[in-house]
Amino acid sequence: MRNNKFGFTIHSDNQINLDERDFNLYHKIISGEAGFMSCISCGSCTASCTAAAYTDFNYRQLCHNIRRGQNDAVAKELSKCMFCGKCSLICPRGINTRKIINLLHKELSKTGQYAY
């Protein structure tokens, strides 16, 4: 998939068919925190994130994936979050990011995606 031989990488194809995607998680979140829809994907959350300084955790990407119905890796990614709340303070749209994280935890534990 990744070819780093020549000093650059090639990303895998990221095209999706929206008709085949599962948007349940997305709808669950916007019914709890409507602000999620007003996200402009500016990335301030990721830029300020405490966990992102140590690992490849990317809250912006996480939200982006949920909007695209790509829910496979959400649980694994979300487990890296320290819940410190910097993202919610920095968000220029005033989105309650911690509420979204809480809602995600609740939904994911309902569907048994946490194998702990």
Next chain:
Amino acid sequence: MHTELFTLPFRAGLTFILLYLFVLLIRWLIRMSPEDIRKITAGFLSSKSISAIREIFSESLLHRKIFKVNPVLGYMHMSLAFGWFLLIVTGSIQSISYKSGEFHLPYYSIFFNKLESTTGTYPLKGFFEFAMDLILLFILSGVFLAFYKRFHSSKLGMKKTTHLKIKDKIALISLWLIFPLRLLAEGATSVIYHNGSFLTESAGNVLGSVISPEIIEMPLWWAYSISLGVFFTSLPFSRYMHIPVEMILIFFRNYGFRTCDKYGPFTNMEILSCSRCGICIDKCQMPESESRAVYFIRGIRDNQLNDLQFENCMMCGRCTEICPVGIDINEMRMISRKNSATDNIGNYDYLHHGKMTRTDVIFFAGCMTHLSPSIISSIRGIFSIAGINYHFMDKDGGVCCGRPLKLAGRHKDAAKLVKFNREEIINSGARTLVTSCPICMKTFIEDYELKNIRILHHSQYILELWKDNRIHLSKQLMTLAYHDPCELGRGLSVYSEPAELLRRIGILKTSYPHGKDSLCCGGSLANTTLSLKEKDQITVEALQQILVNNPQYLATSCPLCKKTFSKLSPVPVKDIAELIFLNIIHDKNQKRRKIFTERKQESVIF
């Protein structure tokens, strides 16, 4: 014996409640751990029991804490509780004085005027009759105030009162009826047998002008007995259960019991001790909702708790601080959060310890401080002027202290972060840990088990530096308002140090409420459900009260409060460290110069 028949409802009610309490107490004792039992046995015959009795007298009877909230409200509670107590005690002495040396069941002294109405005199008859009337008047004034409060609560210092459910209303009405019925019943008897005093006789005379006392006497005594019986029977199902249980609670609290991290016998006592007085309601800055402390406790008691009731709270602790019963509401919410949260889902294996420099002092800024870099640069500036050899622990971002996770109920995940940071702190070999975030400081003190390490807020540390003459400050003619953060003030009882520091550099103008009653900024990390609009509303309302003296600066000692306030404040919001750094004197000559110019300025102004 037929005349005693009317005492039956009272006797049945009293027997029921006493048996109920006995069973309740036995069940609590069975559920307690051996360690808890040891606490009781150790405390029972010690001075702790005496201090418990003293506390029962001052809180359950005199209601001193409610007097502090509002004197009229305090009088209302006191007249009902202490008055009833006096009535029982004086009545018992009266019956002993009548038949000395005999054992009486409780009903005898309560219905004394009726049961012994026909026979002659006994020592101090007149005195007892007068005293009993006086006490009854005292109680009736309280009943009147309680009735009045239902319609005009603001006159008694309460903007809002508790919304009562039907069970509470039944108990309330039976309580209100007890004493007026006693007055009428004794009044009717006193007209017939002349055994009353100023109050009962006049009441009886008024009654006699309407209806013949002989006809109405027995029905009134029956009604009095029934209202007592109904009240006692309704206790376990209503808020009035607090009357007996609060006394038990005070004993256990004096024996060293505290709200811990799970629901058990002690929390059960606390829940039953809530009288739903509603004093906490006015203290809450949240929008009107079922998450108010009083409804939250009722939710637990009735097993009808919904998640919002404990999640939609800023955990500022104002309700816990004001609660006259001393229920640890914050801790209770933490238990509920813990029970409902999905825990142990965090995976922080990516964290690795870096290179550690060994120093005496380490500085932990915390996540929130990293959002206000000026606080960090000010603190570093102060430290370098004071010549402190310190290690900046989270210079490159750092790891969260774990408190936000704990506040969300995820204790196991928080423990993972605590473990990581704790190793980092201990490996540094530091003796002093300075943090600029009260949220971190609270968890450092409560959860980190850092023995032999002093944990200080930067305001405390800077004050120490000033006292040690390591930094010099110049006083300016600027007016300051200081806001006590929840976690530093109510959470850790640090009030005086920041205020003292601010007095060194400016003129501190106190606005109310402050100190233990200080307002929450609205930005609390403990709440994940409030929308931005609601948060802003809380912030604006808090700012109006804090900035009432029109200060030039609003000083805070919490980076989160600073961030929250600065968004909406009309005056500049500065952390205490920033203000200190602005007014620090770099060398002694400069100090002299500064003082000189200061005096010059003052002479110009005055």
